[in-house]
Amino acid sequence: MEITLAEPRGFCAGVDRAIEIVERALEKFGAPIYVRHEIVHNTHVVNDLKARGAIFIEELSDVPPGATLIFSAHGVSKAVQNEAAARGFQVFDATCPLVTKVHVEVAKLAKEGYEFIMVGHKGHPEVEGTMGQLDQGIHLVEDVADVARVAPRQTQKLAVVTQTTLSVDDAAEITAAVRARFPQVREPKQQDICYATQNRQDAVKLLSAQVDTVVVVGSPTSSNTNRLRELADRLGVPAYMVEDATELEAEWFAGAARVGLTAGASAPESLVQGVVTRLRELGAISVRTLAGAEETMKFPLPKGLKIDS
CATH class of the missing domain: 3.40.1010.20 (4-hydroxy-3-methylbut-2-enyl diphosphate reductase, catalytic domain)
Known part of the structure; x- marks a missing residue:
């Protein structure tokens, strides 16, 4: 055999960065460090960080005042960001920069009056984070059948975004269905799948x-x-x-x-x-x-966690 x-x-670079953010925070500030949601979706990684003093929570009410809080690589909604700021935590955002790029695009086009169709999996933390960038105006579709059921308020200004970790082929098929139903839909210059x-x-x-x-x-x-x-x-x-x-x-x-x-x-x-x-x-x-694509991407750490020169 x-x-x-x-x-x-x-x-990948986003996962490397997210784990390093937790490790650096533990080194710099000591345990415990609170992390909203699993930093990345891997049981072994999460258990290793737990053993070193990271505490993983879903509700910010479980974080004591004055604590250091890290957002997971999947990103969070505006509501979570605002609650963390209101509670006065020291926050480090480990959201993958490629997810942040989608959030920035949503915010920019929303100001121009766009509604959105998001291709993704219901309940996934990345989808919840992206849809939570706006109070309304993002319609989630999980498959081609969902596209027929979308009911936007208007169709002149409609944009499509996708979860970054989808099947490339599935996303292309669903996006094609969106395009067929809404020919004027705006697509990202570069696909959202990372x-x-x-x-x-x-x-x-x-x-x-x-x-x-x-x-x-x-x-x-x-x-x-x-x-x-x-x-x-x-x-x-x-x-x-x-x-x-x-x-x-x-x-x-x-x-x-x-x-x-x-x-x-x-x-x-x-x-x-x-x-x-x-x-x-x-x-x-x-x-x-097997020979394959060489990946050289590296994302910078947030301010306050970089190594002192």
């Missing part, structure tokens, strides 16, 4: 053509990780998602000569290597890495 590693896989999501999905397409089974490392709450497993499955390859090596089942690999391995954008490389070790125990004798 041969293991083929997708490239790129695992951590470069890392796109790159990891492209890598899975390449991987799936060369292997018998695909394993995706990541947590079930991670949207981009779920999309990787679904994509491999859609391409006709048996695909399994695991949080770590302990969840691997030997029967998945019965008769498989080539196993593909990738990881969602919030999964550490250490978990991938743990899966490689376990697959070797199950009979894998070699590991190769």
Whole structure:
């Protein structure tokens, strides 16, 4: 059995930055540091930060006065931002800059009188954060059928935005349905789906053509990780998602000569290597890495957390 590693896989720049913000805050201000929602959707990452003194909360009422608070990489609504300011917390925003870009676009076009159709998954924290940038005027669609049900107040000024971690193919199909129903709809100059999501999905397409089974490392709450497993499955390859090596089942690999391995954008490389070790125990004798897009993106830290020169 041969293991083929997708490239790129695992951590993206937004996740790297978010985790580093929590780590720096713990170093600089000491425990506890409060984080609204899981900083990124990975159980191992969250548990590691909990052990170091991070406390994850959903309601700001659970944060004591004067505490240091961090917003997760998924972004938050205006209401949450305003409540945090009113309560006087020291706030560091770990929202991925690519999510912030969508928020800025929504705010800018809203001032020009636009309503929005948002393509995304109901209940996902990124969607709640983006829709919460405005009091009203953002209509959520999860699939093509939803597009037919949208009832904007007007259609002259309508714009479409998307969650950054969607399936590229699904988003394109839904956006095409929006365009067909509302030909004047304004689309972003550059798609909202982030470069890392796109790159990891492209890598899975390449991987799936060369292997018998695909394993995706990541947590079930991670949207981009779920999309990787679904994509491999859609391409006709048996695909399994695991949080770590302990969840691997030997029967998945019965008769498989080539196993593909990738990881969602919030999964550490250490978990991938743990899966490689376990697959070797199950009979894998070699590991190769596919060529893929090289990622050099790095996002700056918020003021107040940068290393003193």
